[in-house]
Amino acid sequence: MEFIAPELKPRRPFRWPAALSGSKPAIFFGGDYNPEQWPREVWDEDIRLMKKAGVNFVSLAIFSWARLEPQEDVWDFAWLDEIITKLGSNGIAVDLASATASPAIWLAQKHPEILPVDEDGRTVWPGARQHWRATSPIYREYALKMCRKLAEHYKDNPYVVAWHLGNEYGCHNLYDYSDDANKEFQAWCKERYGTIEAVNEAWGADFWSQRVTSFDQILVPRHVNGFQNPGRMLDFRRFSSEALLRFCEAERDAIEEICPDKPFTTNFMVSGAAGQGVDYDAWAPSMDFVSNDHYFTPGEAHLDELTYSADLVDGMARRSPWLLMEHSTSAVNWRNINYRVKPGNTVRDSLAHLAFGANGILYFQWRQSQAGAEKFHSAMLPHAGENSQIFRNVCELGEDLRSLSEAGLLDTRLKRSDVAVLFDNESSWALQCDTLPTKKLAEFPEAFTFYRALLDLGITSDVIPVNGDWDGHRMVVVPNIYLMSSKLSQKLEAFARKGGMVIVTYMSGIADQTDRIWLGGYPGALRKLTGVRVEEGFPLGSDFAGTPDKLTLSNGAVAHDYADVVTSVDEGVDVLATYEAPADWGMNGVPAVTFHTFGGGACVYLGCRLNHEDVAGILRPLLPRLGVESAVESSSDVLRVVRVGEDGEDGVTRQFIFLFNRTDHEVQAPLEGTPLLASLASVDEDSSQVTLSSQGVVVSVIE
CATH class of the missing domain: 3.20.20.80 (Glycosidases)
Known part of the structure; x- marks a missing residue:
């Protein structure tokens, strides 16, 4: 039975610090x-x-x-x-x-x-x-x-x-292994799971005879002579974050009662x-x-x-x-x-x-x-x-x-993008486990790789927590979302059926929220959406002679650190790129990038780790097919960010346009609206063009 995690608590009403008496609100x-x-x-x-x-x-x-x-x-x-x-x-x-x-x-x-x-x-x-x-x-x-x-x-x-x-x-002081922490961790586990049998199930406690019969047998993960139980480690990280939050909330409540x-x-x-x-x-x-x-x-x-x-x-x-x-x-x-x-x-x-x-x-x-x-x-x-x-x-x-x-x-507020890159903190914790196929998975997050790749294509995406509001976007990237509840996978499927575009990477949908593997082949909870079946991973490295540290794709991209061994694809799945590898490793011709029409939308599966330049190269020809082609015309040298306001008395929406030079050399860009300020940048006489030096920025306004 799948464990159902507790919902996020309701948000307190937004309150911003007031300006001092006699002062106007200001940044x-x-x-x-x-x-x-x-x-x-x-x-x-x-x-x-x-x-x-x-x-x-x-x-x-x-x-x-x-x-x-x-x-x-x-x-x-x-x-x-x-x-x-x-x-x-x-x-x-x-x-x-x-x-x-x-x-x-x-x-x-x-x-x-x-x-x-x-x-x-x-x-x-x-x-x-x-x-x-x-x-x-x-x-x-x-x-x-x-x-x-x-x-x-x-x-x-x-x-x-x-x-x-x-x-x-x-x-x-994030992680504490004291007796106080041990006692509170036991209480936290009881609150989260209800029964000791549910804890044993979540942690796979029959492995290495780790079964417990009462909550007072639960221990914080102090020093051991081998590998820690991944389920216990994941819960200890959750507990440690929540213990600090409860302390923080206690401080807030003590002050708020008086002030x-x-x-x-x-x-x-x-x-x-x-x-x-x-x-x-x-x-x-x-x-x-x-x-x-x-x-x-x-x-x-x-x-x-x-x-x-x-x-x-x-x-x-x-x-x-x-x-x-x-x-x-x-x-x-x-x-x-x-x-x-x-x-x-x-x-x-x-x-x-x-x-x-x-x-x-x-x-x-x-x-x-x-x-x-x-x-x-x-x-x-x-x-x-x-x-x-x-x-x-x-x-x-x-x-x-x-x-x-x-x-x-x-x-004004940040203008919403058509593209959302999802971020899941708990999946990043799970990918720090010592017993994964490769420890390289814990390095810089795949979300950042996709964020940079999209910038390379002139698209400023929204980075959104997985529990946030992303289903109103045109396209959603699911990068290494290793922990995947059935509720989340169903939400992604519904998003695609309604016409949304989904990009899923390797090591997504592998386990449930307790870090128990979804059986039947990877990507587990996302098998139906992606239309691919992976039997095992293919870690890449050079720490032993004769092991491959990279795999070349048929489109010229180069995989590093990790690749999926995709053994089958569903009917209707287009294979967009395969691996070109020596025959003795069994990866030659294996699908690396696929496209699956799903309802009114589609799902792209990327089965390996690439640098952001290669991800951009794969996405560039796909974006028209994904319905976000207009953004490709923007310059990758210039980061364009927009803040928009509510309609004013004249009924016109105010926009502030920020242009940043992403390079280490001088670049030019068209200027929209009236320039307000420039740093290491110059605006031409008719205010139609701006020249940005390295580290340069220009802000303009449209009313």
């Missing part, structure tokens, strides 16, 4: 502000420079527990009162944190049982940050007391316009990596507005990865405005090599997030730290001070955001 601009790191004489200089840059919004007190409660029940709000008053009286609104991201050292010393435990049983001691576990009743007691104290003190403060819950939940009239958010960490440890789409309904932290990926994919991530955040926000809570003006501090950004990226990257639905642009942090672990992390005001290129870029951006606010950008 929020600012960042994390940590005045406690600096003597008071610096504070007035900070205010002067914030006003010069156009800063109107800052996050405060994120890591301030030790300042706010230096000893148990000894409270000091005077310094925070002072800086909030300075900021607010100068037109700068405050997003006030719950200050619980890292507890004071005295708490950890008094109650070491709040500290996380790793899978080897070692205690994670204070000295970095997030040294607490979400399942500790003692930590919850102290954290909620902090929340209530802050709420009581600032509930009527006119300069506090939003509450910032925690900070990057799970960044350093109900201000919106709540917390900063997600959505990026182009192969999924996130926290299931943010399941978290989004618990927020009044969605916020995200995003740090650029160096190299040639910089802009594509950034826009993919921003697009996905917009999908999680269900097209309501969202806040970019953190990004960087230049280098970060936590990579092996911390590359600086190219000139122009400070403005371009921020405008890219804005184009994809953000109504606020914030950085970590305002003033670059003089000491501590992040002292080499770039900031809005760098070590070099006011007379620096970074600060001049920040001031330029502040002016750009002011212009866009005055032009009415706040009243």
